[in-house]
Amino acid sequence: MSSQQCDTLADLILEALELGRPGAVRAVVDDHSRGCATCARRAGTLRSMAAGLDPTPPVTDSGFVAKVLAEIRGVEDDSRSRLPPPWQVLGAIGLLVVLAAGVLSHHTPDADAPWHTKALTGFVDQALGFLGVLSAGLTGVWESVAPGKALPILAVCAALATVLNVAFAVGAWRRRKQTVE
Amino acid sequence: MEVVAEWFLRAASYGTVFLSSLAAMTLIAAAAPGLVGRERRAARSGMRRCFLWGVVFALNCVLLAAVLARIDGAVGNVLALTILVGLLVVSLAGLGAIATEVGHRVLLLADREAASDLARLAVGTTVLFTVAVIPVFGWLVLTGAVLTGIGAFLDVAVEDTRPTRRPEPLAARHEVRA
Numbered sequence: 001m002s003s004q005q006c007d008t009l010a011d012l013i014l015e016a017l018e019l020g021r022p023g024a025v026r027a028v029v030d031d032h033s034r035g036c037a038t039c040a041r042r043a044g045t046l047r048s049m050a051a052g053l054d055p056t057p058p059v060t061d062s063g064f065v066a067k068v069l070a071e072i073r074g075v076e077d078d079s080r081s082r083l084p085p086p087w088q089v090l091g092a093i094g095l096l097v098v099l100a101a102g103v104l105s106h107h108t109p110d111a112d113a114p115w116h117t118k119a120l121t122g123f124v125d126q127a128l129g130f131l132g133v134l135s136a137g138l139t140g141v142w143e144s145v146a147p148g149k150a151l152p153i154l155a156v157c158a159a160l161a162t163v164l165n166v167a168f169a170v171g172a173w174r175r176r177k178q179t180v181e
Numbered sequence: 182m183e184v185v186a187e188w189f190l191r192a193a194s195y196g197t198v199f200l201s202s203l204a205a206m207t208l209i210a211a212a213a214p215g216l217v218g219r220e221r222r223a224a225r226s227g228m229r230r231c232f233l234w235g236v237v238f239a240l241n242c243v244l245l246a247a248v249l250a251r252i253d254g255a256v257g258n259v260l261a262l263t264i265l266v267g268l269l270v271v272s273l274a275g276l277g278a279i280a281t282e283v284g285h286r287v288l289l290l291a292d293r294e295a296a297s298d299l300a301r302l303a304v305g306t307t308v309l310f311t312v313a314v315i316p317v318f319g320w321l322v323l324t325g326a327v328l329t330g331i332g333a334f335l336d337v338a339v340e341d342t343r344p345t346r347r348p349e350p351l352a353a354r355h356e357v358r359a
Contacts, residue, residue: 083216083341096266131261134243136249151251158248161241168234170341181261 009039031090197312203303206277216337217298220278224275224333231332235275238331242268275330280305283326 009032033040062064083089142150210217224231242264250263281298284305288296297302313323 027315083213089276093263094268095271097259097263100262101255102253105258127262127265128258131246131250131265135247135261138244138247151248154248154251155245155289158241158244161237161244164237165241168237169335169339172234172336176340 006036006038008036009042185286190279195310199306202310203271203278206280206302206306207299209274209277210281213296217273217281219337219340220275220330220333221282223336224282224329227326227336228329231336232325232329233332234335235328235333238335239268239328257348265266267298271331271334272327274325275307275332275334276306277302277330278333279326279330280309280340283308322356 012028013025014084016086028038029043033043059170138154139150142153146153246261246264249264251257254295280300284301284303285296287308288294288301288302293300304339309323309326313319
């Protein structure tokens with residue numbers, strides 16, 4: 001087979017692509033290249049080009065070497081564009097709960113309390129006042145609709161909203177997964 | 182005279198809310214500039230979805246807080262306060278992105294395409310809070326911005342909780358396609 005006139009490989013690749021079977025193109029190229037030196041050379045060149053175009057592996061480690069490699073490769077640090085990991089968020093929430101519990105346990109709504117106590121717990125009064133108004137308002141609305149059943153209705157509404165919220169999160173999760181794939 | 186004093190007090194408290202919100206949003210934008218950019222993209226690509234999710238999330242938080250506040254003892258109050266604080270943080274993080282987007286579009290009207298993010302945030306927040314002074318319409322606009330921001334933040338948060346995957350080598354991808 002003349003090295004300059006071999007167009008067989010292109011035809012074979014097109015046919016293999018039409019099959020749409022995984023691995024068909026590679027099998028066809030390997031089969032043909034065994035008996036054709038020109039196509040073996042061409043395939044080798046293309047494979048080395050493809051290997052050369054491979055992206056640099058991302059730096060997954062956060063150690064010193066990884067940081068130096070990222071610096072050399074010019075990889076941008078995207079840690080500032082991502083939210084903190086879940087354990088940090090949960091830790092912050094836990095800290096907030098502990099602090100709030102600490103303040104509330106020592107909190108007594110006393111009008112005659114010294115100014116420094118008022119300064120410390122004044123915001124708690126405001127927040128609790130807001131919470132009380134919110135809760136009483138929502139309960140009052142349902143109380144007028146169904147007397148005596150306001151709390152169960154509120155609880156059911158809260159549960160429904162939670163389910164909807166989770167559904168939105170799952171939907172977003174799946175959409176992101178499809179985008180990545 | 183009392184009426185004037187009352188209006189002055191209202192204006193002062195509104196101004197305080199505006200300034201403290203702007204300060205908090207600036208802090209968030211400075212701490213995570215990339216996050217704000219991604220929230221803006223999320224809001225632009227699916228504004229209706231973000232708004233709906235924001236509505237659901239806000240309702241969820243408010244209802245849970247209202248139910249927990251009915252529980253006797255400090256535990257319910259502590260949890261309810263935590264939920265409300267969380268909602269406030271998420272709202273500010275989301276509103277910052279929406280305000281930056283609004284500011285960007287407003288500054289485009291003045292042919293200021295290359296304005297800084299800080300200027301966009303300040304202009305957007307000022308516009309939104311000033312519009313919110315108008316009864317009903319303004320309230321709806323600001324509420325819509327907050328809820329869309331909440332949804333955009335949650336969208337980005339879900340993206341961040343997904344583990345990042347290493348991209349496959351190009352040769353391997355060719356192999357799979359073949």
